[in-house]
């Protein structure tokens with residue numbers, strides 16, 4: 001049974017992170033997962049990410065206990081289930097964080113920051129909390145769905161980042177220090193480049209990391225980027241994975257069908273999905289999701305401009321033309337045999353199968369595509385039996401066409 005041993009270290013550093021948040025010793029800024037975390041850390045904020053909590057609610061399958069609470073408050077059951085499960089958990093004053101990390105509950109925010117580079121839903125979600133906690137809130141609104149991110153767009157976002165400085169100074173009590181910001185960006189860059197190397201180990205014939213492993217091991221690059229802890233963590237993980245490649249150890253016992261995952265994880269079904277693919281001699285080894293935390297444009301010599309560019313150029317914030325180009329490159333880079341599009345029913349923004357993209361991508365690359373319906377947290381939208389049948393049939397077809405060719 002293949003196991004990534006560094007998972008033990010992951011549990012420890014995630015536990016330490018939540019203990020610090022819970023201690024009340026540091027000011028806390030809430031931030032969206034691809035928000036300007038580096039700028040917030042430059043003001044000594046400990047940064048908390050509600051989406052990470054949403055993923056935990058999905059992975060522990062507790063989301064369904066909380067979503068109805070948000071619906072009672074008027075939230076539709078068809079909007080982002082990170083939002084509804086997280087708000088429901090707040091309203092119920094109950095969270096698996098208590099059992100998982102022994103903390104009292106969600107950390108109280110001193111400042112709330114969102115970036116609509118991923119979706120407009122985060123604005124509604126975070127504004128709910130700004131009212132609930134009577135807390136200052138700042139929004140970053142970059143131009144969206146771009147083919148190419150030009151200097152004009154970057155300049156606009158830089159201005160929005162710079163406008164945050166007085167609010168950050170006031171709420172943190174810390175004066176802005178450009179050198180400190182540069183240090184955080186450098187650490188974040190070092191961690192994100194290591195994360196990139198971690199993901200690229202999947203190019204090996206016997207991949208040492210699957211998408212389902214990546215969805216767990218991405219924790220530090222989401223919540224701890226900009227810290228030494230995240231950088232150190234990915235050094236250890238990378239060393240283990242490279243060692244496994246040398247030793248001929250991989251997720252599957254032999255080279256398998258190579259699958260790419262497009263869209264959100266189905267958090268409550270990671271294990272089931274991982275086993276299903278492995279039982280059918282396939283490994284899901286790369287994804288748009290895990291790759292979304294590679295910010296290789298970060299540059300400490302241009303901290304504002306490079307972070308503005310990196311956070312505006314992310315996959316989810318791009319046009320179909322740009323997304324298709326990125327996908328075509330990944331198909332080649334990872335020698336992909338098939339791509340699975342997850343049509344997440346409560347996340348329109350990160351479900352790219354709704355307007356024919358799988359069809360067009362298959363035509364352009366020859367890589368077969370499958371669409372499965374589900375959701376990130378709300379398992380009412382996921383039919384296990386139907387998904388198993390679709391995936392098994394898809395993998396059989398790939399296997400048959402490999403034999404024929």
Ligand code: SF4
Nearest residue numbers: 080118119121347349
């Ligand atoms: S991108 Fe999707 S899952 Fe993420 S916050 Fe927005 S709507 Fe929710």
